[in-house]
Amino acid sequence: MPPVWSFPPTGVIVPDVACGFLLKMNNQCAIMDFFISNPEASKEDRADAFDLIVEDLELSAKEAGIKMLLANSNIAAIQEMAQKHNYSFAGNFVHFMKEL
Numbered sequence: 001m002p003p004v005w006s007f008p009p010t011g012v013i014v015p016d017v018a019c020g021f022l023l024k025m026n027n028q029c030a031i032m033d034f035f036i037s038n039p040e041a042s043k044e045d046r047a048d049a050f051d052l053i054v055e056d057l058e059l060s061a062k063e064a065g066i067k068m069l070l071a072n073s074n075i076a077a078i079q080e081m082a083q084k085h086n087y088s089f090a091g092n093f094v095h096f097m098k099e100l
Contacts, residue, residue: 007034010064012056014049017041022057028067032057035078050081058085
């Protein structure tokens with residue numbers, strides 16, 4: 001799990017099941033990220049929680065004037081969720097990071 005200090009202030013938490021956050025950029029785009037689920041929760045509960053999280057994050061993004069949401073994941077369940085919510089496939093990417 002990423003360190004708590006790295007989570008953005010806008011997020012949705014379904015207690016004991018899952019969470020997801022909205023990374024607002026300084027343009028009209030944002031990234032949905034930090035999707036984390038409790039492996040002890042049922043698959044159905046996790047799927048329901050992620051549906052709620054995506055819907056709530058989309059609403060928060062619209063209210064903030066965001067015009068495009070991006071999401072990246074190599075996890076099949078997250079990819080399926082994105083397709084279910086009508087996100088377009090934009091290709092495979094490799095991500096880099098550096099701690100400062």
